[in-house]
Amino acid sequence: MKLNLNIQPLSSWVNIKNEPLIISGPCSAETEEQLLATAHLLAATGKVSVLRAGIWKPRTRPGEFEGIGSIGLEWLKKAKQETGLPTAVEVATAKHVEEALASGVDILWIGARSTANPFTVQEIADVLKGVDIPVLVKNPVNPDLSLWIGALERINNAGITKLGAIHRGFSSYEKSAFRNEPMWELAIQLKTLCPELPIINDPSHICGNRELIPYISQKALDLDMQGLMIESHIDPSVAWTDAKQQVTPAALAEIVERFSLRKPESKNEEFVDKLADLRKQIDKIDDLMIQKLGERMAIIEKIGEYKRDNNVTILQVNRWDEIINKRSAFAKAVKLDLNFTEKFLELIHNESIRKQTEIMNLGEELSNIEEASAK
Structure with a gap:
């Protein structure tokens, strides 16, 4: 049974300069200087098509850094003006969507915790009605394909046709080398149900450490995923959130340079x-x-x-x-x-x-x- 989603191709979303699509930027926007410096270095690599940054950070426990808030949107706008890179942020509430749209953000994504809650997804979908903007939906925290599909359907039903999925792995009680288990079979099932749906892999959240990012990234590309979202920070050692899984812009460029890009089919x-x-x-x-x-x-x-x-x-x-x-x-x-x-x-x-x-x-x-x- 195929999913009946009305989707525009990835090429129609934003001015994508590179293939595969690379979305990169800091896990969190911490200061204006940190965000702008990172953005300029990423743009200089010539490998990045979209600048991402966490503005609102839903944390597991209170007391941790929960994002710089709305002021970060102004920094993103400035980064876009100076580098020419389209921007992307995570939204978790209707208010987040409204503020992001007002600030000219180019791409929105819905996080794993939000995807797990149909009420939250529907709230976001309601405020997106009549809006023409690309929206990416991360897989839910737990391995539930129906929940992932349901979130995509809710956003699509709101009229969003520039729609894609982000595969960021799934929570598991079993200890492994990964922060979140890839469970590739679920992403493959989603792709089988809706072949035209762009799927972006998030190796940063799957790995939880920068050493495994090249391996997971290559595997995602070999499985015909259309892009990667990789967190990058000008100095990961002092990052306020998820320091271990972020790479420098120079390291990102090196990772991308080493990719083996394969075609989904051959005419030979x-x-x-x-x-x-x-x-x-x-x-x-x-x-x-x-x-x-x-x-x-x-x-x-x-x-x-x-x-x-x-x-x-x-x-x-x-x-x-x-x-x-x-x-x-x-x-x-x-x-x-x-x-x-x-x-x-x-x-x-x-x-x-x-x-x-x-x-x-x-x-x-x-x-x-x-x-x-x-x-």
Whole structure:
């Protein structure tokens, strides 16, 4: 099922000088001098198309720096006048939108915390009616694709056709190298549902540290994302917010310079023919896999009936451990990733349990019906 969104192409948004689109600037506008100095250095790289800065900063706990406030919009306006760079800010309330529009901000984005609240998104959507401005919607804090889609739909329903998404990763209890887990599959699902929707990756918030930014940025571009939002500060070591994930303008230029830019498709006939042949091979294997999974589930149904008739529990931990150990060893031998193998086996196992549970419950219902009839 495809999303029915009315969207203009990214090229119609602002005067984008570079491809991919690079949106950069400090996490927070701290002082006029800091913002202007950073803006001039970013413009001088020739790599940046849009200047961003946090004006209002929704923080996790009170007492932390929550943004310089509306005065920062005047600094942004001055930075735009001096550098020629279009500007972008995050908005979280209707008042933010009104002030940003009045100050001539070129692009708005809705943050992850706001996306998670449909009331907030609708409030922003209501004040955007009749306005022609690009709006980017970050994914919600938690991995909820429907919530992300709902926010995009609300903004689009308000008449905003210059619409895009920002993939900034998702909160997770599991510790990893990332501040927010990329969960690329959710961004890919969104792109599949709406191929024309521009998706901008935010490696700064995914990584949480500057060292991983080049890796995540390249991966995002390889997945055909249209741009990157990377936080940059004239001196990250003294930044008031998120110091570890910001890079200097010079470092940003170096990161962008090293990108390998790949096209989503090729018109080379030899390539097209070879790719078509390889895809036919994959199709045959996919059909065979589905057929074998069907045969496996048919056996699972027989096992469920046999367990039911012999009053045996569905879950047998020893058998599950045996499957994991044997299949994982085999998967390693054929060079399959262990994490992928375990997730794949878990999906199959969960479906097996569901089917056996269904059979057990059906058997109990039939028994109850038979007993009632006998009475």
